[in-house]
Amino acid sequence: xxxxxxxxxxxxxxxxxxxxxxxxxxxxxxxxxxxxxxxxxxxxxxxxxxxxxxxxxxxxxxxxxxxxxxxxxxxxxxxxxxxxxxxxxxxxxxxxxxxxxxxxxxxxxxxxxxxxxxxxxxxxxxxxxxxxxxxxxxxxxxxxxxxxxxxxxxxxxxxxxxxxxxxxxxxxxxxxxxxxxxxxxxxxxxxxxxxxxxxxxxxxxxxxxxxxxxxxxxxxxxxxxxxxxxxxxxxxxxxxxxxxxxxxxxxxxxxxxxxxxxxxxxxxxxxxxxxxxxxxxxxxxxxxxxxxxxxxxxxxxxxxxxxxxxxxxxxxxxxxxxxxxxxxxxxxxxxxxxxxxxxxxxxxxxxxxxxxxxxxxxx
Numbered sequence: 481x482x483x484x485x486x487x488x489x490x491x492x493x494x495x496x497x498x499x500x501x502x503x504x505x506x507x508x509x510x511x512x513x514x515x516x517x518x519x520x521x522x523x524x525x526x527x528x529x530x531x532x533x534x535x536x537x538x539x540x541x542x543x544x545x546x547x548x549x550x551x552x553x554x555x556x557x558x559x560x561x562x563x564x565x566x567x568x569x570x571x572x573x574x575x576x577x578x579x580x581x582x583x584x585x586x587x588x589x590x591x592x593x594x595x596x597x598x599x600x601x602x603x604x605x606x607x608x609x610x611x612x613x614x615x616x617x618x619x620x621x622x623x624x625x626x627x628x629x630x631x632x633x634x635x636x637x638x639x640x641x642x643x644x645x646x647x648x649x650x651x652x653x654x655x656x657x658x659x660x661x662x663x664x665x666x667x668x669x670x671x672x673x674x675x676x677x678x679x680x681x682x683x684x685x686x687x688x689x690x691x692x693x694x695x696x697x698x699x700x701x702x703x704x705x706x707x708x709x710x711x712x713x714x715x716x717x718x719x720x721x722x723x724x725x726x727x728x729x730x731x732x733x734x735x736x737x738x739x740x741x742x743x744x745x746x747x748x749x750x751x752x753x754x755x756x757x758x759x760x761x762x763x764x765x766x767x768x769x770x771x772x773x774x775x776x777x778x779x780x781x782x783x784x785x786x787x788x789x790x791x792x793x794x795x796x797x798x799x800x801x802x803x804x805x806x807x808x809x810x811x812x813x814x815x816x817x818x819x820x821x822x823x824x825x826x827x828x829x830x831x832x833x834x835x836x837x838x839x840x841x842x843x
Contacts, residue, residue, distance in 0.1 A: 507832050511766045513682045517689050519757035521678040524750045526669050528572035533666045535561070535568040536659040543626075543655045547648035550639045552632055559626050559734070565658070566619055566736050570743030572665075574700040575751070577692045578678065579668035585661045587614045592730060594620035603643070603650045609657035617654045620731075625651045627733040684832045693760065694833045697748045698823040705816040708741050712802040713809050724806065726799035737798040742791050749784040753777075760827070769830035776826055783819045790815050 542561035546554040569590060576586040591614035598616040601607075609617040625647070628634035639647060669675045681689040710716025711728040719725050730737040753759045761777035769776035790812045794801050802809055828835050 516758040517679045519754050520751055521675050525575050529666050532568040532572045533662040535565040536662045539565045540655045540659050555632055562622055562626055567739055567743050570740035571747040574744050574748055577696050578674050585665050588661050589618045591615045592620045594624050596624055603646050606646055609653040617657055621654050623734045691833045695836055699837050701820045709813045713806055724803040726802055729798050735797045745787050753781055771826055780822050787815045
């Protein structure tokens with residue numbers, strides 16, 4: 481962006497922010513956003529990051545133990561640790577703003593699908609994970625390195641012979657890179673001061689925490705709907721032929737797509753209703769937001785529950801379910817579509833938030 485264009489953008493944003501501050505003062509009145517933002521920031525967002533940091537460190541330990549002594553037992557332990565880490569990322573990953581976005585942490589941890597050709601090249605070249613592209617490291621690369629559809633015997637065979645040492649070195653490097661990213665994110669929220677920034681970004685303009693959370697939930701729900709549900713059943717944007725595409729599911733080898741998807745939705749629900757504390761639902765109640773003669777917060781919360789209940793009706797393996805349970809999978813797609821509309825229209829309008837992204841299919 482040129483300097484003159486940036487200046488115009490800054491002036492426009494400044495004018496918009498001034499206008500939004502007046503609108504916010506009238507809309508939110510004496511509501512104490514500090515308590516709500518502290519709860520969402522500390523007990524939902526940072527709590528998810530803390531769990532990710534802990535689980536990724538545990539995965540490094542388990543993977544290192546496997547590479548020191550490859551066996552079915554140490555491999556199973558490493559796979560279990562990886563699964564815990566993947567689900568922890570499912571909780572933290574939806575909130576890709578602030579340091580996570582600015583430092584490209586989400587892309588580094590969770591670009592998918594992994595490029596297996598590049599991974600094998602990196603192994604042969606003895607490349608460090610920090611020097612390779614996002615599609616060659618992260619959770620999906622670890623999935624490729626730790627799992628095989630044929631079973632653990634096939635995995636263990638790759639860690640014996642002349643190339644085993646190089647493969648072990650790269651495996652450890654990728655695992656360490658994930659924990660480095662998670663620790664960096666945790667530090668940014670704690671000693672780096674982003675938790676305080678989040679708590680103090682009051683109001684409802686595009687830079688406010690309320691604005692960012694409403695936008696990121698809307699955006700990530702759309703990603704779940706189109707990429708994790710739509711594409712595998714041929715109803716997404718990338719794949720739209722109404723046919724089953726098991727190769728499009730998120731975790732094609734380890735079959736953790738459903739648990740991670742559920743973790744995604746539960747995390748966004750927690751940000752909305754604040755768990756046991758104040759959330760966006762309380763702010764909606766304060767402004768007396770209504771939908772179909774009910775509190776809008778109640779309607780949205782029930783729709784989250786509907787999505788989760790419908791995910792629970794899908795049987796693992798998900799790669800099979802996209803064919804054998806296509807209607808149940810499509811029911812999740814439809815329920816998500818309703819939830820996204822609630823956020824983009826009802827929640828955003830009642831909180832005076834501007835939705836800053838265009839979804840991928842016009843819904």
